[in-house]
Amino acid sequence: MTLQMILDRVNRIGKNSMKQVTEPNHLQLNEQGQLKHFLTLDGLDKALLTEILDTADSFIEVGARSIKKVPLLRGKTVVNLFFEASTRTRSTFELAAKRLSADVLNLNISTSATSKGESLSDTLQNLEAMASDMFVVRHSQSGAPHFIAESVTPNVSIINAGDGRHAHPTQAMLDMLTIRQHKGRFEGLTVAIVGDILHSRVARSQIRALKTLGVSEVRVIAPNTLLPVDIESLGATVFSTMKEGLENVDVIIMLRLQRERMEGALLPSEHEFYELYGLTTEKLKYAKSDAIVMHPGPINRGVEIESAVADGSQSVILNQVTNGIAVRMAVMSMAMSGHVAGRDKLGEL
Amino acid sequence: MNIEIKSGRIIDPANGVDEIQSLYIADGKVVGLGGVPEGYKADNIIDASGCVVTPGFIDLCTYLREPGYEYKGTVASETYAAVKGGFTAVCCPPETLPVNDTEAVTNLILDLAERAGFAKVYPIGALTKGLKGQQLSELYSLRQAGCVAVGNGDHSVASLSVMKRCFEYAKTHGVSVFVRPEEASLAVDGCVHEGAVGTRLGLNGIPALAETVAVSQLILLAEETGVHLHLSHLTTAKSVQLVAEAKRSGLRITADVAIQHLILTDETVSGFDSRFHCRPPLRTHADRIALIKGLNDGVIDAVCSQHQPHEAAAKQAPFAESDPGISSVEVVLPLLLGLVRDSELSLATLVKALSVGAAGVLEVAGGSLAVGDVADVCVFDPDEAWRVTAESMLSAGKNTPWGEHEVQGLVKYTLVDGRIAYA
């Protein structure tokens, strides 16, 4: 993006101050508008998000076969670069890559390499020498995958597995797949996201996905201390109580509350949080009777959700796990596709 | 050397001059305006037709990086970049290594500046020892050695009571105190303006409140102690309002704005572009408009570059880990001329903000081209377009968002003490 484009936008924003701005796409999309990196849902249109969901459907079918592999990424090397520890997300990506017949390398860089003084740039340049095709990156800094895609390894397709507080786009897409499976469509739905929105990259990606896919309303329910400034500018309506917030809601997404939030005057205690915002059987009744309950996991029983609800009939939490592999297979194959191929007319073989 | 600057449009707001006429220099001073002084013979004639001639610009904040951070820049490279930008004098903040909290470091910097022979350097000494915010530096000695003011740079002071004592001591010796207003506990960990853009990008924000709360407190302390307080790099509309009120009640409070806050907003951070990582952060469009208005109304006394050259690696990291700062001293003039072209600023205000305004803050000579004044002069072509490239930049720091960009407004000559320092 040139400075002139930025300055034009700055001037335009001033004149239309309520206009919502999305992120420039020069980085994630190739010239044909296809994914070549998967960094954020900002700037991706409904057609592309729908293509991800549809492609994921095909991979769910693959997962139901006895041989759960397709040869799409055969001969390609996928490296899991996890600067933040994570077992679940990493193993899902690993499984997804293997089911695409790729060779997988797991690198848990954590912070020890960088604490030895090696810069992120240097660490990655050494890895690039190993001739990888794709990096799946999880990092504690917002924007780290952007930085990697833009300046360090332009020949490698980058998939964001979660960066700081910014985005967790594959998680949001698998959540969207779950919603589509249970509700059949996005139009007309009211979705509520409950909990620590401030620190949640998942919530930001979910809000973006829901708005792009065209739900009626996205709500966030949290105390003011857990809400980011100007969350309304992302298209969400703010509620402070479960009673008001859950009224008429079709989908409830509960976010995990981390223990650290009890410090720094954000919340007094887990007890009070559960009292006000924990999803119990009683509070679930505020929503529609066929509302579904989701949670990106891992669940803190008795903190954000009652066990009976987590295991109950309205909970679709386990489906979310299955969908994770399919969505990641879809995203990885689409990004690899946009990365390597010029997109001519898909001819006959 | 006798230098005649011929037929330029002389804009000298300090003396109410805006006239096409010639300027005559001898022995480092202005000796005539308009008609040739009697007996004057020019050794060198600069043809300034089509150009604007103004007092040399004075920058209230240029990081020269030496001593200690020579990998980012040196006194020689950065004062050279400064004269290219039309600046005949620059103030360097105390954040050197070692910190400029002793005569020795001040003398070193002045020595280096003299040897380089480009822009004059007015060091700003450290308010507290080591900039640790706990104990006073030898403010009197620093002033005697040549510091024009003292400040605590980007570092916070331990408490309001320590700040109050610093103000009292500075007032005793007539030393001005430069403070960049930021309440540390509200700014903690932040790297962008706390607002919609920061929320969308998941970056920790520095709320406007961090600045306004500090501005309020500092104004009250200044009122109480009588010190001359200079607020560096205002970024919010509310700060402008607070400073306006303080001035109306007769307090000796001055303020500057850094060039980027007049031109850019937090929208530019989209895409995590570390070229726009600044401290204090870029804020909203409404703030930008209020800052320009504050400049026009005279609430803000000067525009500075807040020039911060960096080595390439400093910007090659995820946004929050990159070093804040823009290498800006070479483009301040064309950027402000852009505002003049968009009718947001008058040319006279531009010249005032870069010269006599800054001189007034520092209480030094400068910013004036009357007969007898020191011949610090800038000659520029307001319309000539040029391209900002890494190769053409004189600064050691190539960290500019304006790289590969065309700008309009080029300095043709800079004269320091009546000698050509840049052409």
Added chain:
Amino acid sequence: MTELIDVEGLLETMCHDLSGHLASRQIDDPCIVGIRTGGVWLADVIHKKLDIAEPCGELDISFYRDDFTRIGLNPKVKPSVLPFETEGRHLVLVDDVLMSGRTVRAAMNELFDYGRPASITLVTLIELDGRELPIQADIVGQKISLSGNQQIKLKGPGKLVLEITDK
């Protein structure tokens, strides 16, 4: 320029030939699988005419194509549907046009990932020149030679029509 070929007529003959072919191999309970999209329409017709008990299968070969690095992934991929166990079964694979043979190779690779069939019989409506792999159909509706700037396409669903047009 458009030329029409009698698809109905061809299908009659093909089904007749297919029945004979299967009988001579003592295959009495084949499963029909069509390759998307043209092959699926044809498979449906064959399935009805031969009165097969088991439902038809549909194969999407997008994940098995050999040109991923050249042209990338099909944005309109849909799940394959094979509503029967393939292990040990005799399959009848149906496609509309056989040219290079690569589609059939991809289809066979995919079928084998479901299980090991006892046999595969290949049925194609149209056979063109231009084979690039050693693949041949067991039942062919019609052999056609096209000139360099012509292409052929099966249109459906409903009334199936073959169209030869200029590229």
